[in-house]
Amino acid sequence: MSDTRLYLGNLPRTATKKDVEDFFVKHGHGTIQEIKLMNGFGFIEYSNPSDARDIVPIFRKDAASLANNATSP
Secondary structure (H helix, E strand, O other), rough: OOOOOOEOOOOOOOOHHHHHHHHHHHHOOOOEEEEOOOOOEEEEEEEEEHHHHHHHHHHHHHHHHHHHHHHHO
């Protein structure tokens, strides 16, 4: 398993790469290398393992705001 890639579960099917990128740029730091989205889940990869590790508690705490923003018109 990669220490720079994070699994994103329970995403709305309407979530876009921009929604995900906006959330992680707002709440974290570091360089996002790649975002992959599938139906209801995805992956985000950072260039630095510590950046990926640091964002995990923030995502767990505030993931609902990503879901809400992705479903808003």
